[in-house]
Amino acid sequence: MDTELVVRAQRGDEQAFASLAVAAGDRLHAVAHRILRDIDLAEDATQQALLSIWRDLPTLRDPARFDAWSYRLLVRACYAEGRRERRGGPVVRVLPEIDPAAMADFDSVVDRDQLERAFRRLSLDHRAVVVLHHYLDLTLDEVADVIGVPVGTIRSRLHHAMRGLRAALDADARPIPREATR
Amino acid sequence: MSLDHSSTSDRETERIVRSWLTEGTTRLPDRVLDAVLDEVPSTPQRRAWWPARRSTQMNNTLRIAIAAAAVLVVAFLAINILPGSGGGIGSPGASPSPSPTAAPIEASSPPTIAPGSDAVPEGLFTARVLEPASLQLDMPPGWTTSDVAGGEGPGFTTFLKDYDPVLGGMALSFDVVKDAFADPCNSAMGPIDPPLVPTVDALVDHLAALPGMEIVSPSDVTVSGYSGTYLELTTRPDLPCQPQDYFPWYGRYLQAVGELDRIWILDVDGTRLVIDAASFPNTTAADQAELQAMIDSIRITPAP
Numbered sequence: 001m002d003t004e005l006v007v008r009a010q011r012g013d014e015q016a017f018a019s020l021a022v023a024a025g026d027r028l029h030a031v032a033h034r035i036l037r038d039i040d041l042a043e044d045a046t047q048q049a050l051l052s053i054w055r056d057l058p059t060l061r062d063p064a065r066f067d068a069w070s071y072r073l074l075v076r077a078c079y080a081e082g083r084r085e086r087r088g089g090p091v092v093r094v095l096p097e098i099d100p101a102a103m104a105d106f107d108s109v110v111d112r113d114q115l116e117r118a119f120r121r122l123s124l125d126h127r128a129v130v131v132l133h134h135y136l137d138l139t140l141d142e143v144a145d146v147i148g149v150p151v152g153t154i155r156s157r158l159h160h161a162m163r164g165l166r167a168a169l170d171a172d173a174r175p176i177p178r179e180a181t182r
Numbered sequence: 183m184s185l186d187h188s189s190t191s192d193r194e195t196e197r198i199v200r201s202w203l204t205e206g207t208t209r210l211p212d213r214v215l216d217a218v219l220d221e222v223p224s225t226p227q228r229r230a231w232w233p234a235r236r237s238t239q240m241n242n243t244l245r246i247a248i249a250a251a252a253v254l255v256v257a258f259l260a261i262n263i264l265p266g267s268g269g270g271i272g273s274p275g276a277s278p279s280p281s282p283t284a285a286p287i288e289a290s291s292p293p294t295i296a297p298g299s300d301a302v303p304e305g306l307f308t309a310r311v312l313e314p315a316s317l318q319l320d321m322p323p324g325w326t327t328s329d330v331a332g333g334e335g336p337g338f339t340t341f342l343k344d345y346d347p348v349l350g351g352m353a354l355s356f357d358v359v360k361d362a363f364a365d366p367c368n369s370a371m372g373p374i375d376p377p378l379v380p381t382v383d384a385l386v387d388h389l390a391a392l393p394g395m396e397i398v399s400p401s402d403v404t405v406s407g408y409s410g411t412y413l414e415l416t417t418r419p420d421l422p423c424q425p426q427d428y429f430p431w432y433g434r435y436l437q438a439v440g441e442l443d444r445i446w447i448l449d450v451d452g453t454r455l456v457i458d459a460a461s462f463p464n465t466t467a468a469d470q471a472e473l474q475a476m477i478d479s480i481r482i483t484p485a486p
Contacts, residue, residue, distance in 0.1 A: 007335075007336060010335065010336070010337065011336065011337045011358075012227060012337075012360065012361075012432070012433075014219075014222050014223065017222060018219050018222075021215060021218055021219065022215065025210035025214075025215050026208055026209050026210050027208075028210070029207070029208070029209070029210035029214075030206070030207065030208040033206055033207050033208075034203055034206060039207065042207075043210070043211065043214045046210055046214060047214050047217055047218055050215075050218040051218055051221055051222075051225060054218075054222050054225055054227065055225055055226070055227055056227075057227060058227050058335075058337070058338055058433060060335075063335075111198070111202075112202060112205075115198070115199070115202050130199065130203075131203065134196065134199055134200045134203055135200070135203040135204070162192065162195055162196065162199070165195060165199055166192065166195040169195060169198065
């Protein structure tokens with residue numbers, strides 16, 4: 001990120017902030033969408049995060065840390081939007097009935113749906129860690145800095161989350177009793 | 183995405199999850215961006231003064247020792263260095279009027295705030311608020327700053343010590359004030375119209391007209407050779423909105439009824455600098471003395 005733009009925006013330069021928002025908007029939205037798994041919630045979270053960035057930018061001491069700091073505000077916005085989500089969450093596409101005989105040809109659509117369902121079962125805390133680490137490639141120390149908790153907690157959350165996702169994938173690998181498909 | 187479903191190893195799980203995460207939207211719709219940019223002009227930038235966490239607590243013995251040392255320093259300065267600055271704390275006479283010819287304090291390697299730390303190093307400190315001009319002051323021990331508290335940087339610098347509207351404590355901030363809101367309780371109404379001209383008098387007039395604020399003792403003052411106006415603002419109980427929603431100027435909001443803000447508004451080569459020493463009814467005399475000593479130590483050096 002252009003630190004000069006950050007500094008100018010810190011001083012209240014709205015044009016500089018507009019340039020920052022254009023540059024950062026897509027990646028923030030991509031992260032929000034991956035955490036929240038809902039396009040509308042992700043748009044709302046990104047909008048709130050960008051406004052928070054503008055409002056709190058003068059409090060950022062080191063402009064070079066803009067990216068990490070912006071992720072912190074985005075994750076907070078995701079938590080807020082996630083809490084507003086209706087109980088039961090968005091409608092999930094109904095899976096096609098699976099023929100156990102076709103398990104060898106298990107297709108990627110099912111893989112994605114299983115991952116989607118397993119991921120949605122994770123808490124927002126766990127989702128955020130997975131996305132920051134495995135999508136943004138942040139180190140665990142960097143994730144801890146963004147989330148604001150000790151790195152040991154991040155390590156624990158990541159382990160828990162990945163174990164849940166692996167369990168979902170492994171469950172797919174097991175033959176499905178026929179009665180379960182009726 | 184294809185899988186070996188016999189058993190999903192940790193590494194394979196990670197590979198699958200990483201692959202899956204790359205799928206999906208990455209583009210923020212223009213209408214969302216437009217909505218953000220539409221709101222920016224009516225969204226004030228925040229300079230939160232409320233510390234994210236309590237500053238490090240000192241034990242009473244250390245607190246008393248530092249307070250006593252601060253009193254001695256102030257007494258020494260008053261007697262030996264700053265003739266004419268013998269007024270009481272909080273009075274206009276107490277405002278710093280160091281000699282315009284005072285030489286800037288030299289520092290071979292000015293201390294800086296360590297990355298990731300809130301602690302402001304003790305000793306001569308060079309603040310970035312007036313960059314490229316230099317503003318230096320003597321920092322006693324125990325002061326902090328933080329991103330949440332406003333931080334230290336161009337255009338704005340704030341320092342806190344035990345800052346708490348109930349318990350006391352104090353804050354010292356430096357703010358290059360450019361604008362103010364038409365309604366201090368409703369920032370959504372936007373800036374005042376006509377705009378606040380960049381003079382000391384314009385800001386003094388604006389502050390004098392604020393509802394719910396008691397303004398006393400406007401008087402001429404000189405700090406490090408730069409002239410301006412000194413005044414005191416006290417937040418009254420009849421403030422028309424919550425203190426945290428009240429912006430006397432752009433970016434600065436109040437903390438509590440009874441808050442006292444001792445303000446120096448200076449013209450620093452065309453830049454309007456506001457020095458704000460904030461305290462509360464329970465702020466001790468020793469704390470006030472320490473604050474005054476810091477203010478008295480301020481040296482401003484023009485950009486090279």
